[in-house]
Amino acid sequence: MKVLVLCALVAAAAAASPNWGFQNDAPPSVSAAQKQHDVNYLLFKVYEVLRDDNLKNLGATFDPEADTSHYSDGGDAVHKLLGELKAGNLLEQKHWFSLFNTRQREEALMVFHVLEHCNDWQTFISNAAYFRDRVNEGEFVYAMYTSIIHSPLAEHVVLPPLYEVTPHMFTNGEVIQQAYHAKMTQTPSKFKSEFTGSKKNREQRVAYFGEDVGMNTHHVTWHMEFPFWWDDSHEGHHLERKGENFFWVHHQLTVRFDAERLSNYLDVVDELHWDKPIKEGFAPHSTYKYGGYFPSRPDDILFEDVDGVARVRDMLITESRIIDAIAHGYVTARDGSIIDINNERGVDILGDVIESSMYSPNPQYYGALHNMAHIMLGRQGDPHGKFDLPPGVLEHFETATRDPTFFRLHKYMDNIFKAHKDSLTPYTKEELELTGVSIEDVAIDRTLETFFEDFEYSLLNAVDDTIEINDVDIATIVSRLNHRDFAYNINVLNNNDAEVLATVRIFAWPHRDNNGIEFSFNEGRWNAIELDKFWNKLNPGLNHIIRLSTESSLTVPDVPSFQSLMQKADEALSSGSELDLHEYESALGLPSRFLLPKGQQNGMEFDLVVVVTDGEADAAVDNLHTNTKFNHYGYGGVYPDKRPHGYPLDRRVDDERIFHSLPNFKKTIVNVYHRN
Numbered sequence: 001m002k003v004l005v006l007c008a009l010v011a012a013a014a015a016a017s018p019n020w021g022f023q024n025d026a027p028p029s030v031s032a033a034q035k036q037h038d039v040n041y042l043l044f045k046v047y048e049v050l051r052d053d054n055l056k057n058l059g060a061t062f063d064p065e066a067d068t069s070h071y072s073d074g075g076d077a078v079h080k081l082l083g084e085l086k087a088g089n090l091l092e093q094k095h096w097f098s099l100f101n102t103r104q105r106e107e108a109l110m111v112f113h114v115l116e117h118c119n120d121w122q123t124f125i126s127n128a129a130y131f132r133d134r135v136n137e138g139e140f141v142y143a144m145y146t147s148i149i150h151s152p153l154a155e156h157v158v159l160p161p162l163y164e165v166t167p168h169m170f171t172n173g174e175v176i177q178q179a180y181h182a183k184m185t186q187t188p189s190k191f192k193s194e195f196t197g198s199k200k201n202r203e204q205r206v207a208y209f210g211e212d213v214g215m216n217t218h219h220v221t222w223h224m225e226f227p228f229w230w231d232d233s234h235e236g237h238h239l240e241r242k243g244e245n246f247f248w249v250h251h252q253l254t255v256r257f258d259a260e261r262l263s264n265y266l267d268v269v270d271e272l273h274w275d276k277p278i279k280e281g282f283a284p285h286s287t288y289k290y291g292g293y294f295p296s297r298p299d300d301i302l303f304e305d306v307d308g309v310a311r312v313r314d315m316l317i318t319e320s321r322i323i324d325a326i327a328h329g330y331v332t333a334r335d336g337s338i339i340d341i342n343n344e345r346g347v348d349i350l351g352d353v354i355e356s357s358m359y360s361p362n363p364q365y366y367g368a369l370h371n372m373a374h375i376m377l378g379r380q381g382d383p384h385g386k387f388d389l390p391p392g393v394l395e396h397f398e399t400a401t402r403d404p405t406f407f408r409l410h411k412y413m414d415n416i417f418k419a420h421k422d423s424l425t426p427y428t429k430e431e432l433e434l435t436g437v438s439i440e441d442v443a444i445d446r447t448l449e450t451f452f453e454d455f456e457y458s459l460l461n462a463v464d465d466t467i468e469i470n471d472v473d474i475a476t477i478v479s480r481l482n483h484r485d486f487a488y489n490i491n492v493l494n495n496n497d498a499e500v501l502a503t504v505r506i507f508a509w510p511h512r513d514n515n516g517i518e519f520s521f522n523e524g525r526w527n528a529i530e531l532d533k534f535w536n537k538l539n540p541g542l543n544h545i546i547r548l549s550t551e552s553s554l555t556v557p558d559v560p561s562f563q564s565l566m567q568k569a570d571e572a573l574s575s576g577s578e579l580d581l582h583e584y585e586s587a588l589g590l591p592s593r594f595l596l597p598k599g600q601q602n603g604m605e606f607d608l609v610v611v612v613t614d615g616e617a618d619a620a621v622d623n624l625h626t627n628t629k630f631n632h633y634g635y636g637g638v639y640p641d642k643r644p645h646g647y648p649l650d651r652r653v654d655d656e657r658i659f660h661s662l663p664n665f666k667k668t669i670v671n672v673y674h675r676n
Contacts, residue, residue: 030121032156033572033579038125039157040566043144043165046137047094047289048465050129059129064114070123077113078127084110090135096291097138098391100375104139109229111135111143116235121153137289141166146224150235158581162220162398163213164562166289167462169398170213171476172196173287176462179474183463188473190456195479196285196402203280203404205264209257210401212480213457214558214591220398221587222249228357228371241639242359243351246370247417248645250410252590255527257407259510259597263604263674267514271412272373272405274315277302278380282403284393289462294399295381295389303376304383310372318367319416322353325366326420333361342423344644350420354413373409374400418526422652429658432648434614436496437538438663442610445487445546448672450599455480458562483549483596490545492612494538501615503641504545506532507649510597511605511669521656524607525649530554531595533641535615549595556589599672606672611648612664618643 041052050056064082068075084090090107091097099105111131118124124147132140145162148154163170175191182189195207209215226242258268272278277300284294305311325331329342331353339361341349352359356368378392393399400406459474494500507528512518519527532552536545560568560581572579597606620642644650659665 031573031579032581033569033577035121035154035157036565036569036579036581037573038128039144039148039154040160040562040569042125042128042132043141043160044562044566045461045465046132046141046165047461049467050132051467055125055129058126059133062126062130064127064130070119071114071117072119073113073117077110077117081110081114081131085134091139093136094290095136095138096288096390097136097142098395099142099397100371100378100391100395104136105229107135108139108142111139112146113234115143115147116151118151118153124151124153138166142224146227149221149224156579156582156585158559158565158584159587160562160565161213161457161559161587162217164458165461166398167457167459167476168287168289169396170216170286171459171462172285173293174285175476176287176459179459179462179476180464182472182474183465186470186472190475190477191459193476193478196283202266205266206257206260206404208452208479208481209260209594210404210406212591212594213455213478214480214593215401216398217587218590219253219401220396223397225588228355228368231358237637239359240637241348242357243353243355244345244348244645245639246351246355246357247347251414251417251646252530253401254407254410254414255509255529256594256597258527259529262510262512262514263598263600263672265514269404269407269411271415272408273412274303274312274319278377278405278408280404280408282393282405284399284402286393286399286402288390291390295378295392297381297392297405301380304380306376306379306383307385309375309379312376314367315369315372315376318369318372321366322350322369322416323419325353326350326416326423329423331361332365334364341420344424346424347417347420347644350417354416370413373413377403377405377409421650424651426651426654427648427658429661432613432658432662432665434500434502434612434664436494437500437502437612438493438495439610439612439666440491440493440542441489442491442608442666442668443489444608444670445489446484448483448486448596448599448670449675450481450483450596450672451675452479453482454478461562480593481598482593486549488532488545488547488549488610490547490610492536492538492543492545494540494543497540499540500538501619502536502538503613503615503618503643504532504534504536504547505611505613505647506530506547507609507611508606508670509609511607519607521659522653525653528609528646528649529597530646535619550592552592552595554589555592555595556586557583557592559584559587596672599674601674601676603671603673606670608668608670609649610666611662613643613648 038055041050041055044051050059064078065075071078091104097104114127115124118127128144145159148157148159168176172193175193178191195204195211197204197207226239226245230239232238261268279300281297281299283296287293303312330338330340331349333339339349353366355370356363356366360366374394378394381392382389393403394406454477456475456477459476460471488506507530509524509527509529532547532554534553569579618641620638621640653659
């Protein structure tokens with residue numbers, strides 16, 4: 001799988017005939033602009049009729065079963081889906097969709113498998129147009145996004161920002177109501193979106209983090225890239241280090257959230273407990289497109305069993321079995337065999353177990369702690385179905401981080417991972433040294449500053465529509481965190497006679513807790529925020545490395561707006577020019593705006609750490625020095641860094657003098673300021 005490069009859905013304005021026009025010949029090539037155009041219009045106004053005549057014609061006349069030679073599975077997936085459709089077994093349109101609903105997920109994956117098994121773009125886009133008109137819209141959007149991400153047919157297609165495709169999932173209900181009024185009165189409008197809650201709620205201080213639409217997109221995109229339902233036997237390939245990636249991406253969200261809390265004079269988030277009250281309530285102030293408001297949860301409620309899902313006791317049993325496996329240093333597979341986790345790859349197995357994904361070696365015994373916890377939390381507003389409420393925000397990856405309890409849940413799981421990591425033997429000085437290489441100096445080229453800015457996105461797809469009524473510009477403006485660009489200046493001395501391939505790893509953590517007490521090195525390294533990681537060839541002698549913050553391999557820029565993507569694709573088609581959207585092909589990384597945590601007016605101290613490690617020993621792919629991008633979590637299907645995520649700060653440090661004595665390690669203190 002192209003773990004990062006977002007692939008695309010299929011598109012190509014093609015003949016409506018089921019014979020496609022190239023029977024035994026090779027399918028005609030389709031330009032990137034045409035693919036982008038088709039994907040844009042398939043997702044545009046997804047609850048309404050198609051606005052592209054060719055796609056609309058395909059949706060009306062295409063017969064998916066007419067020629068099964070165009071499917072890699074001989075048409076099995078399309079036969080299954082059409083059988084369910086004709087039997088009336090599929091979820092109706094204009095109804096909410098949740099990936100955590102087993103039947104709804106199965107239906108979305110039926111559509112995904114049809115698209116996945118298409119041999120050519122024309123077959124892909126024809127099926128997409130056909131099923132867009134016939135399956136539930138939420139299921140269709142999910143199948144489209146995951147297909148585009150994973151299909152080699154969709155290379156170089158950029159997915160439109162999800163917050164403009166399904167704005168209801170990202171926007172307060174009050175603003176959606178205003179958008180409907182603007183549409184009905186044909187009044188172009190821009191509305192200010194506020195974060196949920198009020199100043200009486202301390203959690204409101206950090207709402208800008210969990211409710212950021214870029215953060216929401218990052219979270220849901222990761223779960224599309226590494227879905228828990230992925231089955232190698234069905235999908236045809238393996239997602240490397242999926243369990244470890246699950247740990248690391250959520251660990252980074254958790255430590256970043258803690259840093260944001262400290263910058264706002266709040267204690268770090270406490271973990272969730274199944275037998276203690278859920279301290280923070282949450283009122284989402286958002287609504288489904290169809291299905292009513294997202295449920296609220298009051299303060300200080302005790303967990304209740306959720307009918308048809310799980311008992312609180314079940315969650316405690318699942319937790320105890322995982323903790324027991326960590327204590328023993330192994331998990332027990334389905335067949336009773338022992339799988340050692342007391343090594344650097346044990347976290348990968350543990351991640352599969354905790355999530356749990358299809359990669360879990362024994363889901364019947366170890367359960368699905370993460371997935372069930374999301375449902376349990378999401379249903380606490382109506383645990384027995386008394387009021388027939390729709391799923392809560394925690395039952396959608398695109399809305400989950402809006403609820404502050406999301407971070408309590410993941411602090412709870414992060415502490416389980418920490419118990420495993422702390423059970424491993426600390427690194428020795430000999431393991432960490434890079435012979436003949438020393439970091440002479442580390443500096444930042446300017447004052448580190450964060451600030452809030454206004455961001456505008458369209459609500460055009462939020463309102464009901466007909467082709468008879470012209471569109472008017474309707475948008476919302478939200479406040480979001482950003483920072484000034486900066487650069488690292490790193491002087492590295494190579495005392496060897498030959499060139500050395502090095503991996504440069506940059507981390508930072510808050511210097512003090514909310515009581516002003518300095519974090520110990522061992523506490524800090526677990527709270528370390530990964531800022532960058534890249535390869536560099538060190539020439540003999542002094543090497544001056546300048547690394548721009550905008551070059552971070554861990555972040556991605558904002559995807560162009562939906563309207564901009566449509567305009568760019570259409571202009572390229574009409575002019576015959578090449579469409580180049582390469583820098584936006586992946587939305588998997590953290591928003592580049594969030595690289596720095598929010599500072600404080602008088603400065604917030606962070607420990608900045610730079611480590612230079614052996615690039616030859618680290619590299620999982622040859623010649624990576626020619627491509628300094630890590631592509632976040634993959635590179636042609638292989639994660640390029642052999643080392644565990646967070647290396648070398650991923651294991652406990654009993655004696656910090658080991659690190660301070662390393663020539664290839666440098667720690668300094670920097671201040672991050674926040675400007676109004």
